[in-house]
Amino acid sequence: METVTATKKKKKEKPVPFDYSNYIRKGKLPHIWCPGCGHGIVLKCMLRAIAETGRPNDDFALVSGIGCSSRTPGYVNFNTLHTLHGRALAFATGLKMAKPNLKVIVTTGDGDALAIGGNHFIHTCRRNLDIVIMVYNNFIYGMTSGQFSPTTLPGMIATTSRYGNIDPPFDVCKMAEAAGATFVARGTAYHYGELEKILHEAIMHKGTAVIDIIDSCPTYYGRFNKFKSPADMMEKIEKEGTVSVKQADSLPPEKLEGKLLRGVLHKKERPEYTEGYAKLIEKAGGKIVSSRQ
Numbered sequence: 001m002e003t004v005t006a007t008k009k010k011k012k013e014k015p016v017p018f019d020y021s022n023y024i025r026k027g028k029l030p031h032i033w034c035p036g037c038g039h040g041i042v043l044k045c046m047l048r049a050i051a052e053t054g055r056p057n058d059d060f061a062l063v064s065g066i067g068c069s070s071r072t073p074g075y076v077n078f079n080t081l082h083t084l085h086g087r088a089l090a091f092a093t094g095l096k097m098a099k100p101n102l103k104v105i106v107t108t109g110d111g112d113a114l115a116i117g118g119n120h121f122i123h124t125c126r127r128n129l130d131i132v133i134m135v136y137n138n139f140i141y142g143m144t145s146g147q148f149s150p151t152t153l154p155g156m157i158a159t160t161s162r163y164g165n166i167d168p169p170f171d172v173c174k175m176a177e178a179a180g181a182t183f184v185a186r187g188t189a190y191h192y193g194e195l196e197k198i199l200h201e202a203i204m205h206k207g208t209a210v211i212d213i214i215d216s217c218p219t220y221y222g223r224f225n226k227f228k229s230p231a232d233m234m235e236k237i238e239k240e241g242t243v244s245v246k247q248a249d250s251l252p253p254e255k256l257e258g259k260l261l262r263g264v265l266h267k268k269e270r271p272e273y274t275e276g277y278a279k280l281i282e283k284a285g286g287k288i289v290s291s292r293q
């Protein structure tokens, strides 16, 4: 007879086979991402999360700015817009207002979303427009060869901080929640199964959903900061540097110091912007009257 003990290890879930061919624009391959870059893992999680909704590709629109992460829409078979650095949310807002039935997903980097696009970020959250904002947070500007970004951690080396960064970082999730986003979560490329579930929940949410996705740029952040390999980087930053919200409940404060929380961190219902705007149009008798008239 088998003796079941409390310490028995949980069986690791096997990844479910998945057919990516319906989602990838094969003519756009090979992609530009370096070996070991985390962005490809994030893309796979996103495609699996989208597939799980059971909705056709045409129901989705992917919008991005400029950066390695912002190349995502180019590779996938949805309605896509690759726009200007820092302006993805402005384009996404226009698209969602014109076509409220589209599920709009923005794929953006920490530089694109929070530096040049920081103003758009907070105001999109404030409105609670029904869009998903995936911030591929690799703590650096990858595409332009490794300048520090608003999430670069203190002491870290970047092209523009050769002696260590002294700027305090933004906490993407706290900022999103404070600005009004109604779904706020954090995942990592390392915890890919968890990330897929978070992305699915974000897509199903009505309102602004922000996901801070910790991934890695081994080419710049990794080499500048002397990580041994892309795997070492994932291990140190994504695995050891984060704790799930569920685990955090049972840990003493000293064990949480310096760690980022993973999971759904904030979720609430609030009127969605395009619905509010539709009511306004109705109130105005179906006409939009500009203030200049």
Ligand SMILES: Cc1ncc(C[n+]2csc(CCOP(=O)(O)OP(=O)(O)O)c2C)c(N)n1
Binding pocket: 066, 067, 068, 069, 070, 085, 108, 109, 110, 111, 112, 113, 116, 136, 138, 140, 141, 142, 143, 144, 149, 217
């Ligand atoms: C108006 C403007 N300013 C600056 C740039 C240069 N630029 C292109 S990508 C980029 C940073 C991208 O970093 P991030 O958004 O973090 O994405 P990653 O490449 O790390 O995925 C910058 C500064 C630009 N293309 N346009």
Ligand code: SF4
Binding pocket: 032, 033, 034, 036, 037, 038, 039, 068, 069, 138, 142, 143, 216, 217, 218, 219, 220
């Ligand atoms: S430069 Fe960095 S972010 Fe860009 S593709 Fe290479 S590893 Fe990824």
